[in-house]
Amino acid sequence: MTESALVLDGRRWTYLEEGDGPLLVLFHGTLSYKEVFRPQLTALARTRRVVAFDWPGHGGTEFDPAGWAVADLVAAAPRLIEALGAERAAIGGVSQGGAISMRVALAHPERVEALVTMSAGLDPVGPEALAGLAGLGEVLASGTEAERRAALVGHQGLFHTPGWVEAHPGEAAAELERMLAHPRDASIAVTRLPAGYESIEERAAEIACPTLVIWGEDDARAARGPRMAELIPDAELCLVPEAGHHITLDAPDQVNGAIGAFLDNLNEGERR
Template sequence: MTPVSLPAADELTVAGRRVRCRIEGAGPSVVLLHGIGRTLDDFTAQRDLLARDHRVVSLDLPGHGGSAPLDGPHTLPALARAVAEFLDAAGVTEPAHLVGNSLGGAVAMRLAADDPFRAASLVLVNSAGFGREVTVALRLLALRPLGRLLLRPHPAIARRTELAIFHDPAYATEERIAHALAVARQPHAARVMLELVRSLGTVRGVRPQWREELLGAVSALDIPTLVVWGDRDLILPAAHLVAARARLPKARTHLFPDTGHMPQIERAAEFHRLVRQFWSGPGAG
């Protein structure tokens, strides 16, 4: 497989750190937050659709893709603070629609809980935070020294990871596999991934302490929330949507059939329609 670099993007310097980002369109602000070990490119289709009438802001989280790592440990609160600093630097001073996939959903919730004014709404896409169960591939990363071995850049590992993310294997394209390999080859990628995995979970699964605190804080907020899931998710099971309904009873929910961990890619048009309808509803505009 021919090595590739990350796709071209914008760049901002925030608190002395390089942040790879894309800022497009005009209108109400939308912030797109990707999952662990991923990049802003997971939202390319949605960015293109939403930028027609929104100001769409997406970024590589600290230590992911082309963004420099933090000086201190990479934890959920640290990522949320870094996103807040980035939004200030990008001129997003009004409440924005926060859209987060996987870890990005937990970052969005943490950001909203810490500073509710920043969130006009929450769209949580197969989000971390609603249950203990998580793919064994992530649980094994908590084991030393196995974690670093599993994170070595290798085409077979990149291919297996992409195939696990999508229900339809056609989405695990050679381009996406090459991109995943380029991400894994970033000098800070393995360290950041291990710090996050070990702060959020153990070999037994996602830690309950941070989940309970975060969901308690978010449930107390008066922020319109949409939670969506793919029914064939192999990373975070769709049963977590049941937990989301119980913990966030005011939230709207939607289950995409025959869909994996990234409905924003596998069901791009339907996802876009659903989100736009949610935002046009009472209280979410």
């Protein structure tokens, strides 16, 4: 597994990469990080070139100090695919990563071979969650290190199935340190970006590529999964027990198995 970077519009995007073959590009969620996909990079590289990016304002990816919007990320994704030397790719991600990927499939269908959404709905999160996220951003931007750490510890519990943090102290500590390492001066823009989403439920039938919809059963919004699988024409649903929002860490083996089988079916179809 290698860590690399590419430059888009004068700004660096950092990513992890492993494997050879057709391209699979993965994007993480708000305040997360590319390493959340380490289990998938290792497992899925047997048949794919797997790349996981940091979003702007996360990890080593640079950002526009004036801010950025959902539309900017949607526009960037196909250009990242091109910068990696591919015409199209399977794309997906967790939470914001899945939400952006669905919008890329709508806006740039010629670039998207297939879609994998995890912990991502067709509709935005509610106002209470958005307010909580914005408040967290204020603390991350201007709080002391102790205040920032305490705020993220509270937020971290929302990411995972109950008991995961206690059962995986090493991974939980690494996750916390990676979130604390995000640049302070990006915190406000990062945590307010989700307020810019609009529902795409009425356009779900326009998603033309094969789609895998994955939810952890312990995710607060998991009930949206069956409806998504009904609305997206060529979609299959995978509900994972004992998994929360950060499903790639909560249930890596189940996620790897589901995505691997989905991609294998795509490969079989290409060979016919």
